Amino acid sequence: MISFLGAILLLILGYMFYGKFVERVFVINDEHTTPAYAKRDNLDFVPMSWWKGNLIQLLNIAGLGPIYGAVAGALYGPAAFIWIVVGCIFAGAVHDYFSGMMSMRHQGAQFPALVGRYLGKYAKAFINGVSLVLMILVAAAFTAGPAQLIAQQTSLSFIIALILIFGYFVLAAVLPINRIIGRIYPAFGAVLLLMAAAVAVALLFSDKPIPNVTVENLHPGELPIWPLLMVTISCGAISGFHCTQSPIIARTMKKESDGRKIFYGAMITEGIIALVWAAAAMTFFHGTAGLQGALEAGGPSGVVTDISSSLLGSAGFIxxxxxxxxxxxxxxxxxxxxxxxxxxxxxxxxxxxxxKFKLLFVSFIVAAPTFALATIDYTFLWRYVGWTNQVTATFMLWTAAMFLLKNQKLHWIAGIPAVFMTGVVCTYIFYAPEGLNLNYSLSMIIGFSLTLVVAGWYVSQIKKYKNAKQNSSATHAA
Known part of the structure; x- marks a missing residue:
């Protein structure tokens, strides 16, 4: 219990102190006119209050991610607490803050446009494809489950339920952001917070002891923590999907000082939600072996339902x-x-x-493959979400590092987590079954070698900008 409460406290302190430090490195200026006013179109560019932006951002980046991912990550034991806290404060929240604030500074630009500006046109072309694939996979993976549940609880067929959901998707994609999302999503965000808070309180007052932190790997299948835990728990620690969502809210900000509350704050909140569900999963089922059995029997939705109904009764089931x-x-x-x-x-x-016809047409272009993918197995889709998601996060961190380096600011706050995540994705793709499925030791060697190459490129960029600064200073002196 001490580790659980301490982890929550560390996340709060991280927001208060490290979040403020990151904000100072970025350098905000409330005198700047934000894109919500400069480009107001009453579709995507619409001024909204920071608290609405925070709750919508939380809902956009979270969904079931910090619940399902944390439940799966709990199989590794309390070591998951360490990754959630460290990853969230120093990587995920930094990632989210810069993806939102850089978008805002560049007139609401989307993530691939930011990549192109700071990493080059080839990186932009690559990440355009990766981002679209990631969002289609996420939308498909997160749609099949609700459609199946609706079909089970009503007389509707799975396909009809899917059609209804996608009809709503298209409407939400083309209507002004303040028409549906701005009005009802803050309430849904509050539901997410309410559920996490209720589970946390019930857990603290239950007779089940919450395990304390240990670096020991308790995974029943003896899967290695590195790099699997860092991909399994993405939402709640660091997730590339977030940088595709942050520009939505960046286009609604009234002033730059709202950025820390919206972007850094929403990520810290998501980290707390992930902590709650990781603790609940490893506590409720009496350890990781029991949790694995529950996951095999009912999947993550079954685990969530069991925990909620047992700890909170009928209200929890609802x-x-x-x-x-x-x-x-x-x-x-x-x-x-x-x-x-x-x-x-x-x-x-x-x-x-x-x-609006062209906007509707573009929405159908991305909705069609999503609908097709939603009809296949959820677990198959989710395998490919994980790596694609963290590749996107890695590119965003490198983009932030180059932004800071170019502007002669403390680039290490993004550069160090970028190197770390490069190691994660490089090792994972060689080891994972959905990747090349190589021997673990060989995957580690290849992943580490590739990370050294990328780190070498980073050092070369530092020298490049340092030399450019020295030459500029010498020119001005002359």
Whole structure:
């Protein structure tokens, strides 16, 4: 219990102190006119209060991610607490803050446009494809479950339920952000917080002891912590999906000082939610072996329902049903909205994208493959979400590092976690079954070698900008 409460306290302190430090490195200026006013179009660019932005951002980036991912990550034992706290404060929240604030500074630019500006056109082309694939996979993976549950609880077929959900997706993607998302999503975000708080309180007052932190790997299948834990628990620690969502809220900010509360704050909140569910999963089932059995029997949704109904009674069961249906749907629709925004930026070079018919057409382009993928097995999809997600996060951290380096600011706050995440994704793709499925030792050697190469490139960029600064100073002196 001490470790659990201490971890929550560390996350709060991280927001108060490290979040403030990151804000100072970025250097905010409330005299700047934000894109919400400068480019107001009453569709995507609409001023909203910071608390609405925070709750919508939380719902957009979270969904079932910090619940399902934390439940799966709890199989490694209390070591998951360490990753959630350290990853969230020093990597995830930094990632989210810069993805939102850099978008805001560049007139609401989407993530691939930021990558292109700071990492080059080839990186932009690559990440355009990766981002679209990631959001389609996320939307598909988070849609099949709710559709199945609706079909089970009503007389509707699975396909009809899926059609209804996707009809809503298209509407949410093309309507002004303050029409649906701005009005009802803050309430859904509050439901996510309420459920996590209720589970945390019930857990603290139950007779089940919450395990304390240990670095020991307790995974029943003896899977290695590195790099699997860092991919399994993404939402709640660091997730690349977030940088595709942050520009949605960056286009609604009233002033720059709201950024820490919206972006850094939402990520810290998500970390607390992940901590709650990781603790509940490893405590409720009396250890990781019991949790593995529960996951094999009912999947993550079954685990969430069991914990909620047992700890909170009938109210918990209702909350669990609401969570399993509403939260993934609200993540899926904003994923498609982001896809639409990215595709509009790409196609704007060739076509005038102002008409609503064209926006609707672009929304259908991204909705169609998502619908098709939603009809296949959820677990198969989720395997490919993990690595794609963390590759996206790694690119965002490198983009932030280059932004800071170019502006002669403390680039290490993004550069160090970028090197770390490079090691994660490079090792994972060689070891994981959905990757090359190589021997673990060989995967570690290859992953470490590739990380050294990327780190070498980083050092070369530091020298490049340092020399450029010295030459500029010498020119001015002369």
């Amino acid at each position: 909350l669990a049903i609401i969570t399993v249906v509403l939260l993934p749907v609200t993540t899926g629709d904003t994923a498609l909205r982001s896809s639409r925004m990215i595709l509009v930026e790409v196609l704007a070079k060739f076509f005038n994208m102002e008409s």
